[in-house]
Amino acid sequence: MQNRKQTIKLMDKRVIANNTLELLYQSNNRLAFIPGQFYSFHFENEGTSKARSYSAANSILNPQHNCELSIAVTLHSQGFASNRFLDAEPGEEIEVSGPFGNLILPKQLPSTVFLVATGTGIAPFRSMLSQIEEFLEQGPVRFILAFGVRSREDLLYDREFYNLANTYRNFNYEVYLSQQEPLHSHEFTGRVTNLFNKHELDPADTLAFVCGNPDMVDDVVEGFKGCGLETRQIKREKYTLSPF
Numbered sequence: 551m552q553n554r555k556q557t558i559k560l561m562d563k564r565v566i567a568n569n570t571l572e573l574l575y576q577s578n579n580r581l582a583f584i585p586g587q588f589y590s591f592h593f594e595n596e597g598t599s600k601a602r603s604y605s606a607a608n609s610i611l612n613p614q615h616n617c618e619l620s621i622a623v624t625l626h627s628q629g630f631a632s633n634r635f636l637d638a639e640p641g642e643e644i645e646v647s648g649p650f651g652n653l654i655l656p657k658q659l660p661s662t663v664f665l666v667a668t669g670t671g672i673a674p675f676r677s678m679l680s681q682i683e684e685f686l687e688q689g690p691v692r693f694i695l696a697f698g699v700r701s702r703e704d705l706l707y708d709r710e711f712y713n714l715a716n717t718y719r720n721f722n723y724e725v726y727l728s729q730q731e732p733l734h735s736h737e738f739t740g741r742v743t744n745l746f747n748k749h750e751l752d753p754a755d756t757l758a759f760v761c762g763n764p765d766m767v768d769d770v771v772e773g774f775k776g777c778g779l780e781t782r783q784i785k786r787e788k789y790t791l792s793p794f
């Protein structure tokens with residue numbers, strides 16, 4: 551059953567990048583998310599509940615047999631959920647609802663797929679890793695993952711994407727560093743929107759996924775539209791902050 555509330559238990563917590571935590575939860579029941587989807591976390595707060603959304607970051611192939619949920623959290627200074635995650639200890643339980651969202655790979659893909667993220671917006675694409683690898687094995691699809699961060703210390707899951715790019719010729723991994731000089735051949739300078747200076751797109755045969763900071767999402771969506779993509783060819787998830 552989808553979207554019902556369930557309780558999950560924190561199993562592990564670690565720092566995975568500058569100002570970024572990864573938290574691994576386990577449920578007694580099935581967590582039937584499709585890679586790319588997110589859950590809403592419900593925090594108790596003085597008798598009421600505050601909800602915050604987080605994308606699943608763990609890679610799964612079969613939602614029928616999954617009881618784990620991993621999330622990557624950017625810590626906001628004085629952020630309500632950020633402070634709760636900072637203090638959380640393994641064994642603690644929390645209520646979640648979901649899965650939600652449509653940032654999902656369809657069964658049939660065009661010849662080029664762009665995945666564009668900033669910061670923890672990379673989480674849904676990390677969750678898609680097994681699916682992406684299946685497409686890569688089959689051959690005809692080319693993926694271009696463009697990941698924008700300020701500096702290398704902000705990169706998460708970097709080795710996994712780097713290794714995938716070294717294994718499959720049809721997987722391109724590009725890191726855009728806005729506050730550091732590039733050192734390696736897959737690194738570029740500036741904001742992730744610079745990807746439009748690097749790639750010629752065939753709008754009839756391209757699908758784009760964009761996730762992360764809302765301003766970046768808007769700018770990248772405009773970039774794809776400027777290249778001729780229609781709205782239906784651009785799937786997006788904005789990590790908007792909660793108003794309460």
Ligand SMILES: Cc1cc2nc3c(=O)[nH]c(=O)nc-3n(C[C@H](O)[C@H](O)[C@H](O)COP(=O)(O)OP(=O)(O)OC[C@H]3O[C@@H](n4cnc5c(N)ncnc54)[C@H](O)[C@@H]3O)c2cc1C
Pocket residue numbers: 588602603604605606621622623624625626627628629630631632633670671673787788789790791792794
């Ligand atoms: C669909 C979706 C998926 C998401 N997935 C992820 C994810 O995978 N990973 C992730 O890290 N985030 C994700 N987010 C964002 C996440 O839901 C939270 O919004 C984020 O973690 C901040 O929550 P918080 O409670 O820590 O901060 P908040 O308490 O909401 O505060 C955010 C910032 O605003 C400041 N602030 C708060 N109140 C005030 C005020 N009154 N005046 C001035 N400043 C104020 C805080 O100091 C803080 O810096 C997602 C959002 C959406 C919508």
